[in-house]
Amino acid sequence: MSLKLYNTLTRKVDEFRSIRPGEVALYTCGPTVYNYAHIGNLRTYIFEDVLKRSLGWCGWKVKHVMNVTDVGHLTSDADSGQDKMEKGAAREGKSVWEIAGFYWQAFKEDLVRLNILPPDVWCKATDHIAEQIGMVKALEAKGLIYRLEDGIYFDTGKLGDYGRLARLDVAGLQAGARVDLVQGKRNVTDFAVWKFSPKDSKRLMEWPSPWGVGFPGWHLECSAMALKYLGEQLDIHCGGVDHVAVHHTNEIAQTESITGKQWVSWWMHGEFLTMGEGARMAKSEGGFLTLQALIDKGYDPPAYRYFCLNAHYRQQLAFRWESLDSAATAFERLRNRAIELRQAAAANSAGTADAQTASSGRLADFREAVEDDLNMPRALAAMWGLLKNSKLPARQAWADLLDMDRVLGFGLETIQPRKIEVDADLAARVEKLIAERTAAKKEKNFARADEIRKQIAELGVELKDTPQGPVWRKL
RNA sequence: GGCGGCAUACCCAAGCGGUUCAAGGGGACGGAUUGCAAAUCCGUUAUCUCGUGGGUUCAAAUCCCACUGCCGCCUCCA
Numbered sequence A: 001m002s003l004k005l006y007n008t009l010t011r012k013v014d015e016f017r018s019i020r021p022g023e024v025a026l027y028t029c030g031p032t033v034y035n036y037a038h039i040g041n042l043r044t045y046i047f048e049d050v051l052k053r054s055l056g057w058c059g060w061k062v063k064h065v066m067n068v069t070d071v072g073h074l075t076s077d078a079d080s081g082q083d084k085m086e087k088g089a090a091r092e093g094k095s096v097w098e099i100a101g102f103y104w105q106a107f108k109e110d111l112v113r114l115n116i117l118p119p120d121v122w123c124k125a126t127d128h129i130a131e132q133i134g135m136v137k138a139l140e141a142k143g144l145i146y147r148l149e150d151g152i153y154f155d156t157g158k159l160g161d162y163g164r165l166a167r168l169d170v171a172g173l174q175a176g177a178r179v180d181l182v183q184g185k186r187n188v189t190d191f192a193v194w195k196f197s198p199k200d201s202k203r204l205m206e207w208p209s210p211w212g213v214g215f216p217g218w219h220l221e222c223s224a225m226a227l228k229y230l231g232e233q234l235d236i237h238c239g240g241v242d243h244v245a246v247h248h249t250n251e252i253a254q255t256e257s258i259t260g261k262q263w264v265s266w267w268m269h270g271e272f273l274t275m276g277e278g279a280r281m282a283k284s285e286g287g288f289l290t291l292q293a294l295i296d297k298g299y300d301p302p303a304y305r306y307f308c309l310n311a312h313y314r315q316q317l318a319f320r321w322e323s324l325d326s327a328a329t330a331f332e333r334l335r336n337r338a339i340e341l342r343q344a345a346a347a348n349s350a351g352t353a354d355a356q357t358a359s360s361g362r363l364a365d366f367r368e369a370v371e372d373d374l375n376m377p378r379a380l381a382a383m384w385g386l387l388k389n390s391k392l393p394a395r396q397a398w399a400d401l402l403d404m405d406r407v408l409g410f411g412l413e414t415i416q417p418r419k420i421e422v423d424a425d426l427a428a429r430v431e432k433l434i435a436e437r438t439a440a441k442k443e444k445n446f447a448r449a450d451e452i453r454k455q456i457a458e459l460g461v462e463l464k465d466t467p468q469g470p471v472w473r474k475l
Numbered sequence B: 001g002g003c004g005g006c007a008u009a010c011c012c013a014a015g016c017g018g019u020u021c022a023a024g025g026g027g028a029c030g031g032a033u034u035g036c037a038a039a040u041c042c043g044u045u046a047u048c049u050c051g052u053g054g055g056u057u058c059a060a061a062u063c064c065c066a067c068u069g070c071c072g073c074c075u076c077c078a
Helices: A039-057 A084-092 A096-113 A125-141 A170-176 A218-230 A241-259 A291-296 A301-309 A321-347 A353-371 A376-388 A394-408 A424-442 A446-458
Strands: A004-007 A012-015 A023-028 A061-068 A121-124 A145-148 A151-154 A191-196 A214-216 A234-240 A264-270 A273-275 A317-319 A461-466 A469-474
Touching (some): A023 A039, A039 A061, A039 A264, A039 A291, A039 A317, A039 A394, A061 A218, A084 A096, A096 A291, A121 A125, A125 A145, A125 A191, A125 A218, A125 A241, A214 A218, A234 A241, A241 A264, A291 A301, A301 A321, A301 A376, A424 A461, A424 A469
Parallel strands (some): A023 A061, A061 A121, A234 A264
Antiparallel strands (some): A151 A191
């Protein structure tokens, strides 16, 4: 049980130790369900999945909580007064609740398609309004909040170490702030813990509170739900790097103000997937790639997972189609190799002592990579080392591969050959051509055979002659 | 303006003081196999080299400084 992890709090890689022996309380920031997740979001969830699997693989029992932000919060168009949820609802002519339900479901499906294990607890912000109001009350009792026209704000100036996580230079922020100052805020870094509904319009989502009708500030939900499900101290809290400076910093401020204890031992952040051609992938900017878009282009979701695992989680990764192609090819080889190995293993007897040794060497490399701050590129290298080792008895290699897959999460145990939906019409045409070609081959009329193969290729079908006869598949 | 990161072969990407002066994947090329292909297997593909220029050190891709280029955050974007 030795695992070294980078901690944003200390900016160092340290050996992970849980608060309670053998158990890990893990909180990961979940999606705001007003639209589909884009592949950049998904990269972060893949990283968190690898973290969670690695903890389990190293022997910890993990309790994982993930929130779902279904409360509308403000868009970046500060003056519009509309929030993302309501905007999504207006766009699609549905209620905010329908929107939230729909995209949450879509998100869950993405997780399944990427072999991301679901959390033990899903918690929705709107199911925890009372807890959030309770936190504001607690903050009020400590004299840490103040009231402005549009909401109740947290006074960050009262905290000595505000911004410790992000190492914020608060003075510097004030000097160079390019954030529009809310009128009356005492510090640039102050943030809303409760927002009032606009006087002239009724929001679709709003709740009464001791301070007035409105809705909770965004940062509050994670604090409230993490406290509820994981207690006052938890081991690891994750999210995207963009959350370091604001969201997580504010979560810490609120939570630790209330409990008086260090809340989170380990903060971990996944780096961004960037779009090669300058365009940034952001939900709020309209154009973004979803997992479904990749599928529509013919990629299998685990190929995207492979693409992500090929780079370290703390490294920015530029999305390029050719890089994805490269990952997709590698993943197909892995899939085929795994299927062969599974079949061979079923027929094979256990290995010799020598083979056992060779095998444990590979596993040792793999373990070292995992334990070194989740170095998946190295872990994949170890996996290929195992697959390339033809001396290893199949049963042994298969057992080791499955063990590695507990971390990698490609679902190799039950993986099936890639199949692409083909309509019956096309299938019939291809079969007919193949029959003709087989006949031509029998007569040694290879020119004719090649011509037919060309015709088949024009239908977007790849034809292979195997010892078992011709095999085809739609590309 | 503040904070942070990155520059390694054709591409992606590990390595972060010596113990391999550089993993793995993709691609390309050569060979085996094939009627020819595909798939598969074997081999080759950074050796005045790790953006450039200095420095530290017995020793640097790995540490320090400068420069250049790129990227991200500081907006309720993962």
